[in-house]
Amino acid sequence: MxxxxxxxxxxxxxxxxxxxxxxxxxxxxxxxxxxxxxxxVNLSFIALxxxxxxxxxxFVFFVMTVAAAEAAVGLAIILAIFRHAETVDLQNIxxxxx
Amino acid sequence: xxxxxxYVFAGMAVLSAVLCILQRNPVAAVLWLVSTMLALAGIYxxxxxxxxxxxxxxxxxxAVMVLFLxxxxxxxxxxxxxxxxxxxxxxVGAALLAVLVANLLVLRRYSPExxxxxxxxxxxxxxxxLVFPEARPSLAAADTNVVHxxxxxxxxxxxxxxxxxxxxxxxAIVGAVVLAKRRI
Numbered sequence: 142m143x144x145x146x147x148x149x150x151x152x153x154x155x156x157x158x159x160x161x162x163x164x165x166x167x168x169x170x171x172x173x174x175x176x177x178x179x180x181x182v183n184l185s186f187i188a189l190x191x192x193x194x195x196x197x198x199x200f201v202f203f204v205m206t207v208a209a210a211e212a213a214v215g216l217a218i219i220l221a222i223f224r225h226a227e228t229v230d231l232q233n234i235x236x237x238x239x
Numbered sequence: 240x241x242x243x244x245x246y247v248f249a250g251m252a253v254l255s256a257v258l259c260i261l262q263r264n265p266v267a268a269v270l271w272l273v274s275t276m277l278a279l280a281g282i283y284x285x286x287x288x289x290x291x292x293x294x295x296x297x298x299x300x301x302a303v304m305v306l307f308l309x310x311x312x313x314x315x316x317x318x319x320x321x322x323x324x325x326x327x328x329x330x331v332g333a334a335l336l337a338v339l340v341a342n343l344l345v346l347r348r349y350s351p352e353x354x355x356x357x358x359x360x361x362x363x364x365x366x367x368x369l370v371f372p373e374a375r376p377s378l379a380a381a382d383t384n385v386v387h388x389x390x391x392x393x394x395x396x397x398x399x400x401x402x403x404x405x406x407x408x409x410x411a412i413v414g415a416v417v418l419a420k421r422r423i
Contacts, residue, residue, distance in 0.1 A: 143241070143285070143286065144349065144350070146246075147245075148346045148349060150252065150253070151346075152340060152343030153253055153340065154252060154253065154256055154275075155343060158256075158260075159335070159339060160260060160336055161260035163324075163328060163335065164332055165324070166323075167316075167322045169307065169314075169316065170268050172307070173259065173268060173269065173307065174260060176299075176303065177256055183295075184279060184282065184283075185346070187291060188286055191286060191287060192351040196392060196396070196397075198288050198290070199393045199397050201288070201291050202291070203401075203404060205294065205295075205299065206404050206408065209298060209302065209411075210408055210410075210411035211411075212303050212306055213306065213411050213412070213415040214411050214414045214415050216307070216310045216415075217414070217415040219310065219314075220310065220313070220314070220418070220419050223314050229314060229316060
């Protein structure tokens with residue numbers, strides 16, 4: 142069953158994703174950390190699907206679709222920003238600062 | 240045996256995730272993230288979600304990560320400067336993370352019996368199989384008939400969300416092309 146350990150692992154992986162978003166300045170690595178957080182949530186869906194029926198697995202499917210769409214659009218945005226600013230470092234991307 | 244394999248995969252996932260967020264080179268970070276996702280696919284199989292495990296390897300470790308590698312290659316980021324923030328961020332981040340981990344680890348105490356108890360507000364119905372009756376048969380189906388177990392609810396119960404997802408994918412395709420193209 143392993144419900145408790147799975148949820149704990151999911152919590153740890155999600156926190157590691159948040160840590161990456163806080164600590165890194167490279168936009169692409171930031172993006173990867175968001176993927177890591179999505180994966181952690183997927184793990185908790187799968188773990189709870191053991192108890193509450195296969196609907197959790199179907200939801201993971203939808204989360205994966207949204208993550209793929211998000212990766213495609215986000216990486217396109219990063220490409221557009223890189224073309225404009227020649228950098229992927231968040232410190233140098235401050236177009237919206239007044 | 241299952242528990243041992245689970246903890247091996249879990250250790251692999253956490254270790255790869257830590258290395259992923261501490262790696263200076265983005266290519267190495269992507270490869271460590273792939274390792275995390277493969278470990279998670281193994282855990283999905285252990286938890287009885289074989290189809291999702293296969294999809295995880297195909298879609299995440301395969302397609303999405305290759306997309307990341309392509310963008311890194313396109314932007315020529317192989318030798319990036321160190322980009323990890325200084326110690327004030329580390330202090331704030333560590334404090335925030337401690338709160339977050341403590342918050343999320345409470346989830347570990349989740350048990351279907353207790354939820355069923357609160358759900359039904361009655362001691363007699365504390366058996367989760369009585370409160371969540373549809374769980375067992377559909378899971379048994381997912382275990383013996385791997386694809387059918389996931390596909391049947393998706394195309395029956397969740398047909399409308401599935402169709403809406405296709406609209407989302409279309410919007411994402413158009414958006415990505417418009418954003419990435421220099422001149423339309």
